Amino acid sequence: MSNYTVLIVDDERQQAELLAGFLRKKGFEALVARSGREALEELRARPIDLVLTDMRMPEMGGLELLHRGKQINPEVDFIVVTAFGSVENAVEAMKQGAIDYLMKPIDLEQLELVVNRARERRQLVSENRWLREQLASRHDFTNIISVSQRMNEALSIAARAAPTRATVLILGESGTGKELIARAIHAASPRRDKPFVVVNCAALPESLLESELFGHEKGAFTGADRLRKGRFELADGGTLFIDEVGDLPPQVQVKLLRVLQEGTFERVGGSQTLKVDVRILAATNRDLDRMVEERTFREDLYYRLNVVRIWLPPLRERREDIPHLLDHFVRRFASEYGKQIEGFSREALDLLLKYDYPGNVRELQNIVEQAVVLARGNLITTAELPPSLRSRFSPVEEEGTTLPEKVAAFEKRLLLEALERSQGVQTRAAQLLGITERNLRYKMQKYGLKGFRESG
Ligand SMILES: Nc1ncnc2c1ncn2[C@@H]1O[C@H](COP(=O)(O)OP(=O)(O)OP(=O)(O)O)[C@@H](O)[C@H]1O
Ligand SMILES: [Mg+2]
Secondary structure, eight states: OOOOEEEEEOSOHHHHHHHHHHHHHTTOEEEEESSHHHHHHHHHHSOOSEEEEESOOSSSOHHHHHHHHHHHOTTOEEEEEEOTTOHHHHHHHHHTTOOEEEESSOOHHHHHHHHHHHHHHHHHHHHHHHHHHHHHTTOOSTTSOOOSHHHHHHHHHHHHHTTSOOOEEEEESTTSSHHHHHHHHHHTSTTTTSOEEEEETTTSOHHHHHHHHHEEOTTSSTTOOSOEEOHHHHTTTSEEEEETGGGOOHHHHHHHHHHHHHSEEOOBTOOSOEEOOOEEEEEESSOHHHHHHTTSSOHHHHHHHTTEEEEEOOGGGOGGGHHHHHHHHHHHHHHHTTOOOOEEOHHHHHHHHHOOOTTHHHHHHHHHHHHHHHOOSSEEOGGGSOTHHHHOOOOOOOOOSSHHHHHHHHHHHHHHHHHHHTTTBHHHHHHHHTSOHHHHHHHHHHTTOOOSBSOO
16 A cells, blocks of 8 residues: 555654554554645645644644645645544634544544544545546536426426526525525536636625626725726626526616617726626525516516526425435545445434425535534434424324324325426416316415415
């Protein structure tokens, strides 16, 4: 096996020498540095595979060393050593890119285990990189996990729209994967080598949004001391993802409409008309149909955006995806954090499968990441799950015991399904169910189901 070099950083010399001696006996190359500065010098001077650093040191702490060390050699792995009882420090370090942590006093057996794991991981990473690069260049939707029929329908629409120039409107609650889909569409389009530019309409005040989208001329307003290109210009030849499009103020809606219709615009404060070739993808978690009805969103703009429509159902309505997502994220974060985790304990899995994820896939992803970071064994247990999970059960009620109860539960499920398939358009849902719209509304009221839209 090729040499694997570990640099041990500790201001306590004896401790460092002891660990180095131990690692040498186990067949590793081991070096010692007594401060962050010395460690950085070593990192500049020779190839190091792993840095094992104390978190608390005078002058430069472990976190700072991690950041500066990665700048010198992005490939080097870090394991941090924290004082007993300061888990938060360890978690922080792992979030910043450390692959593992050890607690003081260091147990030598554990040290060997952790360093061996880091070495194995390194080998896997270099073998995987080639495979990943091959895959990434092949532009499919492999990073999107889905087994549910509804989600697969959405993906199939996305795949068919991808090679075209068509504007795509992506709808769904927060965290359902709208941006992920948008990126996948771009990556599967002929524009994949051109820029993918994002603008988030909810994140910017109205005054900035316009110049962000269209750019401004020098002197267009106070503070505009230089010409600045807008996102439309930056995306020329590529794709512009307009996120939270439902938050566009009316004045900007007009301008956007014009670009969509004519492909032209002017920079703020400019008179020259610019023309760009940009493919538009837009997303929102707002109910755009309702906003059009209430006249807060321009109908003409809505029709320009709504050429291809993709609706991503909330996670609680495609529960069959949950186990696959859990599995996907455990593997991903286990490998990212260099941990050997096989899955969940029965109780933990039970809670995770029952939960209703108001924050959708993003929430599930965060829960798993946190659990992986905290896990000490091969299995994630309930102790590593957020306490909220234990009290906030899914509102999906029991199916009941008597026949009328079971029938009612079944009817409600069918209604929900039809409403989802029709994307909330009641006329269509009623057709699917073979009942009148009036009857549908009555039943929706009876089961406390919320409609999105009266007709379509
Ligand atoms: N089907 C999926 N498979 C794998 N990862 C997913 C899936 N759906 C969502 N994710 C991940 O969940 C996170 C949230 O997704 P994304 O940012 O696309 O959501 P969003 O709908 O844009 O949310 P928001 O409305 O809050 O902006 C991302 O990290 C994304 O990679
Ligand atoms: Mg988003």
